[in-house]
Amino acid sequence: MTIYRWLLRLSAPSLARDYGAAMEDTLAAKLSRAPSRHARAVLIIREIAGLPALAWSDRQRQRLLIHGEAGRMDTLLQEIQQGTRRLWRSPAFTAATVLTLGLAIGANAAIFAIVERVVINPLPYPDSDQLITLDHASVVLKVANGMETSPGLYFIYKNRSRSLESAAIWGMGDRTLLGRGEPERLTTSHTTPSLAAVLRVRPAVGRWFTDEEGRPGGPKAVVLSHGLWTRRFSRNPSIVGESIVLDGQPYEVIGVMPAGFAFPFPRVEVWTTQQVDESMGFGLFGWNGVARLRDGVSLETARAELQGLIAGMADAYPDDPRAIGNVSTKLTFVGIPLKTRELGNISRALWILLVAVGVVLLVACANVANLFLVRTELRQREAAIRRALGASSAGLGRFFLTESVLLAIAGAALGTFIAWAALQVLVRAGPNLPRLHEIRLHPIAIAYIAVIALVMASVFGVMPLWRGASMAALHESGRGNTTTRQRHLARQVLLGAQVAMALMLLVGSGLMVRSFLNLRAIDPGFNPDSTLRFSVGLPAQKYETLDTAVATHHAIIERLATLPGVTAAAGTTCLPLSMGCNGNTLLVEGEDYPPGTLPPISLFRAISGGYFEAMGMRILRGRTLDRGDVDRREPVAVISQTLARTIFKGQDPIGKRVASNQPPPKMGAARSLVWLTIVGVVTDIPMRALNETPMPMLYMPFSQGAPRTGGILPGLSYLHFVVRTATRPEDHVAAARAAVQQVDPDLAIAQVGTLQELVDRASAQMTFTMVLLAIAAGISLFLGVIGIYGVTSYIVSQRTGEIGVRLALGAEPATITRQIVMQGGTVSLIGIAIGLTGALAGGQLIASVLYGVSPRDPMVLATVPAVLLFVALVACWLPARRAAALNPTVALRAD
Amino acid sequence: MSDLEFHVLLALADGPSHGYAIGKAIEDQSVGRLDPTTGALYQVLRRLSDDQLIGAVPTPKDTDPRRRYFALTPQGRRAAASEAARLDALVRMARKRRLFPQRA
Numbered sequence: 001m002t003i004y005r006w007l008l009r010l011s012a013p014s015l016a017r018d019y020g021a022a023m024e025d026t027l028a029a030k031l032s033r034a035p036s037r038h039a040r041a042v043l044i045i046r047e048i049a050g051l052p053a054l055a056w057s058d059r060q061r062q063r064l065l066i067h068g069e070a071g072r073m074d075t076l077l078q079e080i081q082q083g084t085r086r087l088w089r090s091p092a093f094t095a096a097t098v099l100t101l102g103l104a105i106g107a108n109a110a111i112f113a114i115v116e117r118v119v120i121n122p123l124p125y126p127d128s129d130q131l132i133t134l135d136h137a138s139v140v141l142k143v144a145n146g147m148e149t150s151p152g153l154y155f156i157y158k159n160r161s162r163s164l165e166s167a168a169i170w171g172m173g174d175r176t177l178l179g180r181g182e183p184e185r186l187t188t189s190h191t192t193p194s195l196a197a198v199l200r201v202r203p204a205v206g207r208w209f210t211d212e213e214g215r216p217g218g219p220k221a222v223v224l225s226h227g228l229w230t231r232r233f234s235r236n237p238s239i240v241g242e243s244i245v246l247d248g249q250p251y252e253v254i255g256v257m258p259a260g261f262a263f264p265f266p267r268v269e270v271w272t273t274q275q276v277d278e279s280m281g282f283g284l285f286g287w288n289g290v291a292r293l294r295d296g297v298s299l300e301t302a303r304a305e306l307q308g309l310i311a312g313m314a315d316a317y318p319d320d321p322r323a324i325g326n327v328s329t330k331l332t333f334v335g336i337p338l339k340t341r342e343l344g345n346i347s348r349a350l351w352i353l354l355v356a357v358g359v360v361l362l363v364a365c366a367n368v369a370n371l372f373l374v375r376t377e378l379r380q381r382e383a384a385i386r387r388a389l390g391a392s393s394a395g396l397g398r399f400f401l402t403e404s405v406l407l408a409i410a411g412a413a414l415g416t417f418i419a420w421a422a423l424q425v426l427v428r429a430g431p432n433l434p435r436l437h438e439i440r441l442h443p444i445a446i447a448y449i450a451v452i453a454l455v456m457a458s459v460f461g462v463m464p465l466w467r468g469a470s471m472a473a474l475h476e477s478g479r480g481n482t483t484t485r486q487r488h489l490a491r492q493v494l495l496g497a498q499v500a501m502a503l504m505l506l507v508g509s510g511l512m513v514r515s516f517l518n519l520r521a522i523d524p525g526f527n528p529d530s531t532l533r534f535s536v537g538l539p540a541q542k543y544e545t546l547d548t549a550v551a552t553h554h555a556i557i558e559r560l561a562t563l564p565g566v567t568a569a570a571g572t573t574c575l576p577l578s579m580g581c582n583g584n585t586l587l588v589e590g591e592d593y594p595p596g597t598l599p600p601i602s603l604f605r606a607i608s609g610g611y612f613e614a615m616g617m618r619i620l621r622g623r624t625l626d627r628g629d630v631d632r633r634e635p636v637a638v639i640s641q642t643l644a645r646t647i648f649k650g651q652d653p654i655g656k657r658v659a660s661n662q663p664p665p666k667m668g669a670a671r672s673l674v675w676l677t678i679v680g681v682v683t684d685i686p687m688r689a690l691n692e693t694p695m696p697m698l699y700m701p702f703s704q705g706a707p708r709t710g711g712i713l714p715g716l717s718y719l720h721f722v723v724r725t726a727t728r729p730e731d732h733v734a735a736a737r738a739a740v741q742q743v744d745p746d747l748a749i750a751q752v753g754t755l756q757e758l759v760d761r762a763s764a765q766m767t768f769t770m771v772l773l774a775i776a777a778g779i780s781l782f783l784g785v786i787g788i789y790g791v792t793s794y795i796v797s798q799r800t801g802e803i804g805v806r807l808a809l810g811a812e813p814a815t816i817t818r819q820i821v822m823q824g825g826t827v828s829l830i831g832i833a834i835g836l837t838g839a840l841a842g843g844q845l846i847a848s849v850l851y852g853v854s855p856r857d858p859m860v861l862a863t864v865p866a867v868l869l870f871v872a873l874v875a876c877w878l879p880a881r882r883a884a885a886l887n888p889t890v891a892l893r894a895d
Numbered sequence: 896m897s898d899l900e901f902h903v904l905l906a907l908a909d910g911p912s913h914g915y916a917i918g919k920a921i922e923d924q925s926v927g928r929l930d931p932t933t934g935a936l937y938q939v940l941r942r943l944s945d946d947q948l949i950g951a952v953p954t955p956k957d958t959d960p961r962r963r964y965f966a967l968t969p970q971g972r973r974a975a976a977s978e979a980a981r982l983d984a985l986v987r988m989a990r991k992r993r994l995f996p997q998r999a
Contacts, residue, residue, distance in 0.1 A: 012934065019937045022963035026914035027933045050932035057938065 001028065003443050004047065011051040012058035041420070049413055056080065083402035093375055094407070096786070097368050101411025103779055104364030105452055106418025107357040111772070113423060113445035115354050118435045119347045121442075123339050124260055126200040127292075131338035132299060134167065134289025139330035143601075147331075149289040152282035152323065156309050157291065158194070163302035167291035168195040170264060171274060174537050174718070175246035176748045180232065185537065185750030186246070187267045190274040198292045199263060205229075206240035206255030209273050216275045222251040226259040228269040246270070247539035248746070264288065266437050282313070283322040284712070290338060299337065306333040342434050349769040349849050356508060356776040359501045363780040365456065366494040366501075367787045372404075372460050373491055374794050401461035408457035412449050419445070433768060491791055492827050499831025500838060502777070502784040503868055507839040508846055509777035510860040511853055512770040518852035519763045525685040525694075526576060527616025528755035532729035533575060535751045536740055537718045546707040549716040550630065552743060553702065557608055559739035560723050565732060568724040570614035572607045573705065573714040575722075576685040577758040581605060584712050586698065588647055589657040589675060599661055600647050602639075602696040603687065606705030606714040612638070612682055614722050615755075622654045622680030630701040637676040637704075643696035644681045653678045658698070660712060676700060690762045691851055722755065729754045769849055781868070785875045792824050793879040804888045813884035820883060824876030825869070832865045896978050899931060899939050904948065904967065904975040911952045911966035914940070940965060948974050 001024060008023065009016045016023075027047060034040040056077050087094045122128045134157065136147040149169060158167045170191035177184045193209035196202060203223055213221045222244065224233070233239045243250045251272065262268070274287075293302055310331050317323035420441050427439055536556065543549050553571050560569035574581040585599040593599050609627030612619060620641055629636055637658065644653045659673040676698075684694035702716060709715030725732050733752055740747050760767075796803070803816055843855030853860075899921070906912060906920035914936065922930050931939070943949045948971035952964045967975070989995040 008934065012938075015934070015937060015941065018941060019963065021961035022914055023933050023937050025959055025961040025963075026918065026936070029915035030918070030933070047932050047934065050934050054934045054938055 003446065004044075007048060007051050012054040014061065015054060015058050045413075045417065052409060079402045080406070083406055087403060087406060090375075093371060094410075096790070097371055097407050098410045098414055100364045100367050100371075100783060100786075101408065101453075101456065102414030102418055103783070104357075104361045105411055105415025105449055106422065107776060107779060108361050108452060109415055109419035109441070109445050109449045110422040110426075111350070111353050111357045112448050113419060113441050114426075114433075114439055115350045116442060116444055116448075117439045118433065119343065119350055121438070123342065124438070125263075128339065129337065130165070130293040130295075131198070132291055132293060132302065132335045133338055133341045134169070134291055135334050135336065135341075136285065137332045137334045139332060140328070145334050147285045149287050150282050150285050150326075151276045151280035151287060152278065153310070153326075154192075154276070154287065154289055155278045156313070157289075157306060160309055161302070161305060163294055163297040163305045165292045165294045166194055166197045167289060168192045168198045169274060169276070169287045169289045170195060171287055172264070172268075174535070174750050175270065175272075176537060176539065176746065177232070178245040178248065178746055180244070183746055183748040184232075185535075185748040186228065186269045187265075187750075188246075188270040188272055189264060189268045190272050192274050192276060195263070195271075195290070198290055200292075201257070201261060201263075203255030204258040205237050206253070208255055209271075214273045214275060216277055218273070218275060220249060220251045221254045221273065222246065223255040223257060223271040224253060225257055225269045225271075226261070229256045246272075247537065248541050249539070260438075262437060281320065281322055282317075282326050289335075291335070299335070303333055303335065306335070344434060344765075345848075346434060346765055349765065352508075352846055352849060353769065353772050353776070355845070356505055356773055359505055360776050360780045360783075361452070363498050363501045363783050363787075365459070366498045367783050367790075368456070368460060370491055370494050370787055370791055373487060373494075374791075376400075377487065401457070404457045404461035407460075408453040411456070412453035415453075416441075416446065416449055419449070433765070495787060495791055495824075495827050496831035496834065498780075498784045498787050499828050499868065499872060500835035502780040503832055503835030503865060504839045504842065505773070505777040505780045506864045506868060507835075507860055509770070509773040510864050511846060511850055511855060511857060512766070512773050514853040514857060514860060515849070515851040516763065516766050516770045519690055519766055522686075522690045524576065524690060524759060525617060525683040526755070528759045529616075530725050530727075530729055531614075531616075531755040532723040532725060532732055532736060533720060533751070533753055533755055533758075534733075534736060534749040535718065535720045536747055536749055538716075539746070540708065540717065542744075542746075543717065544707065546703070546705065546716065549707055550702045553608060553716065553719055554627075554630075555743045556721065556740055559742060560721065560736060563723075563732065563735050563739060565726045566723055567726055568610060568614035569721065570608045570611040571702075571719045571721050572611055573605050573709075573716065573719060574603075575720045575755075575758065576687065577690075577762045581687060581697075582712065582714050585661040586643075586647070586696075587659045587661050587673065589659070600643075600696065602643050602698050604660065604714050605697065605699050606702050606716060607699050608702055611699070611722075614724050615685075616724070617685065618683045620681045620683065621652075622678070624680060624682075625699065625701055630703045633703040634701060635674065635676050635704065636679045636701065638680040638682050638699045639678055640684050640694065640697040640699075641681055642684050642694040643698060646696055653681060662712065674704065676704065686762070688762075690759070720751075766849075766851065781871070785871055788824055788828070788872050788875040789878060792820065792876045793882075795823075796820065796879045796883040799883070800886065803883050803886055807884075807886060808888035817877070817880045817884040820880035821873060821876045824880075825873055828869055828872035828876075832869060836861065836865060896974070897939075899929060899935070900943060900948075901975065901978050902929060903936075903939055903943060904971055904978070907949060907965060907967045907971070908975065911964045913958075913962045913964050917965070943971070947971075 004027060005016070005020065005024060008020060030043060031040055034043055123131065125131065134149040134154070135145055136149060136153070137143055137145050138147060151169065154167060154169045157164055161167075168191055170189055173188050173190060174185050175188050177186050191209075193211055193214040196208040202208060204226065206223070208223060209221055212218050224239070229235055229239070237256075239253050240255060241253065243252050245251070257271070293299065310326065310333060313323045314327040423439060423441055427436060433439075538549055538552060543552060557569050557571055560566060581603040583601060583603045586602045587593070587599050591599075607625060609625055609630055612624050619638075621644075622638070625636065625638055628634075639653060639658075647653075647658075648656065656678050657675040658678065659675045662673060682699070684697070686692055687695050700714070704713075706713035706715045708717045721736075723729070723732060723736060737749050740749050806816065807813065839861070840856060847855045902921045902924055903917060905924055906917045912920070914933070917940075918931060918933070918936050921936075940949065944951070944965075947968055949965045950968050952966045954960060954962055954964055986995060990997060
């Protein structure tokens with residue numbers, strides 16, 4: 001509505017003054033009665049597109065009121081009518097220009113809208129630039145970041161730091177909602193009550209958590225997401241104060257968050273309290289922390305202060321081995337702005353895409369400029385006659401400007417529509433892009449479109465004046481079949497520039513395609529084909545012991561394995577390419593770890609028998625883990641090849657014994673270690689990204705795990721199942737859900753998907769960048785080819801007479817074809833040379849988003865120019881062939 | 896008198912009305928043929944006000960104060976009637992020349 005008011009004031013100021021408020025009321029009434037979002041969008045576009053039409057009559061009326069005459073404006077109105085009519089009469093020119101402008105403006109507006117919403121726009125919290133993450137690194141453990149924080153450190157920061165205004169920690173989890181219809185697994189976030197103060201948000205309905213609810217043993221309360229409130233509770237405000245059952249325990253609903261609130265992720269549907277106190281100490285890392293800097297405090301200052309607090313821990317907690325451990329592993333605070341964390345490395349790719357569509361815009365400009373040059377020549381006579389009859393420069397300017405303004409408006413309208421449609425498609429397709437739900441065609445993006453269109457209109461409107469309006473044109477155009485050398489040169493320069501820019505974009509997208517292929521060619525170490533995955537969480541009260549958890553999981557696996565079409569089924573505490581694997585240092589029997597050195601670090605998984613077979617992982621040495629190992633509680637383990645290499649360095653690991661490191665509960669006390677005998681070595685599988693350095697991994701049977709998650713040992717209260725199927729895995733979801741509910745009707749399955757999806761998601765950002773860059777390159781290639789074809793056709797048509805004479809005098813048609821193709825080919829070659837130089841110079845810009853390919857990859861740098869040259873030559877050859885096929889007599893008569 | 900202007904006068908024949916209702920009435924009267932944008936509608940409303948064929952009337956209580964109500968002036972009623980007569984004459988002429996179906 002604000003945009004409408006603003007545009008209305010701009011286009012029809014007096015109407016806006018007299019009726020602005022009433023018009024807004026009417027439009028609001030129309031919008032509120034539109035039956036669908038689509039109808040609303042169509043209505044808005046129509047209303048806004050209708051505004052420029054008001055402009056002239058509004059101003060004319062003003063002038064009538066003031067001067068009592070309409071002479072001048074009449075001519076302007078006439079100019080517009082004539083301009084429209086002229087454009088209407090040359091549909092090819094108009095369509096080509098509007099389409100070119102629309103494509104380029106649309107691509108720019110869409111990418112700009114994404115960059116603006118995702119990268120430039122601050123996070124949706126007040127003063128969000130003060131928000132930082134609480135993350136830690138360890139010099140000794142060689143962890144550069146991603147350790148996150150521990151409850152103990154959180155309390156130190158919260159209570160002692162002067163540079164932090166507030167701090168909160170949070171974790172993710174799932175809870176089964178029971179009663180009120182089907183059991184459903186909900187994504188939850190557990191957070192300290194301080195989160196609302198850190199983010200400066202408050203619920204839309206009800207209240208947020210109190211400090212009392214954040215202490216261990218405090219009342220159990222939940223805050224619902226707006227989405228869940230709408231979906232399950234029909235937006236009933238009286239749900240606040242009622243109780244709902246999550247994992248068998250009653251929780252009081254105390255509030256509902258506003259619709260846009262999506263911390264830490266949009267998929268969170270329920271917030272509960274993370275009940276922590278200082279006794280939880282410094283041992284367990286992996287809790288995500290977020291904090292707000294005090295006004296005027298920089299991140300560097302905070303970093304220095306927090307680092308000082310870490311250094312002081314050894315003195316503050318002399319009896320706590322874990323606190324001393326933190327100091328001796330050289331724990332370092334490495335918090336970064338929250339926005340940087342949320343964006344990850346996508347901002348780089350988005351800026352590259354913005355540059356790419358900027359180049360597309362330049363290619364489009366060159367194309368339109370060429371079209372205008374041709375048209376100007378055709379209109380030389382008209383302009384020259386007008387001038388000879390005494391038209392002023394301003395009058396002539398208006399003559400040319402009218403057309404370019406009309407074309408720019410049409411191009412901008414088409415571009416807005418294209419951008420809007422592209423964003424709809426993009427958000428639906430849902431690439432793995434941070435802040436995806438915030439993307440929309442914001443007024444700033446529309447203003448951006450308006451500025452681009454305005455600049456284009458004035459450039460193209462003025463261009464013909466620069467050469468076109470001189471008296472000389474009257475003589476010149478009389479000569480008919482010659483063009484001035486200067487204008488010919490201008491055309492060639494524009495063509496060459498187009499080829500150069502298209503080449504740069506094609507090289508960029510060629511490099512992205514190769515990176516993508518390299519990424520997808522990585523062997524993930526498991527077979528993602530045709531495998532269903534889902535997770536099941538066991539409510540704590542019903543499944544207290546390890547034995548009940550293991551028995552339940554086995555019952556589920558047995559039922560899954562007997563389903564028709566299922567070839568294997570197994571369970572694990574964490575899946576590849578997803579978060580949530582425990583890690584710890586690992587002791588090797590017989591090795592000494594003198595003070596100051598640390599045992600190697602490894603990730604841990606507890607698995608069911610047959611897991612490696614169900615995942616399609618290869619056993620490299622020794623044997624697999626089977627059901628018998630679990631049932632007999634064998635103290636055995638299988639390790640990944642990277643772990644085998646890092647800790648045994650060439651020795652045979654089979655038969656060696658290792659244990660998860662447990663510091664003694666008190667300084668000097670004995671520690672209880674569980675030694676596991678290594679019985680096999682298995683392939684590495686990636687944890688976060690396909691192209692990561694493999695992480696060491698240890699697999700133990702279920703029976704060596706812990707009953708609950710959250711400790712050092714992998715917990716069995718939450719398990720991922722993998723089901724390999726003979727037919728489409730998606731077809732087995734219902735059967736799998738039924739199998740789980742046969743075991744316990746209160747269990748719900750969550751995170752349903754396929755293993756292939758995990759692999760696809762891991763390369764999603766690369767795919768996103770590659771596809772958009774390929775589209776940009778495709779558009780520029782298309783525009784470039786159209787440009788070459790159009791200009792060559794024009795040259796041929798201008799030279800019809802000359803060609804006719806030459807043919808009549810006995811010239812070979814093949815010679816004429818060759819000449820014309822050579823001319824276009826030379827320009828293309830020069831453009832390719834310039835483009836190659838540009839691609840080599842700009843290589844560093846794109847290097848950071850490439851994988852396994854140099855920005856100077858010889859294959860791409862050789863293939864792309866060859867293909868481009870071929871396409872350019874074909875685009876020249878088509879009109880040239882037509883010229884050579886001319887009948888001399890017809891050609892001469894045409895003059 | 897333009898098509899749209901005549902439709903506005905027709906829409907106001909039954910009594911005062913406001914922008915959205917007038918637009919809706921025009922759409923109904925013309926069986927969807929005319930669906931003016933808000934801008935185009937108010938431009939016509941202003942032109943008719945300038946010519947004193949319609950006039951502003953006070954907004955009833957309990958409605959949005961931004962909402963403006965318009966009513967036919969006696970002059971507007973006469974203008975609409977004479978336009979209708981003119982159209983009627985044209986239709987009769989067309990019938991006579993067999994360009995338009997006879998009355999059933």
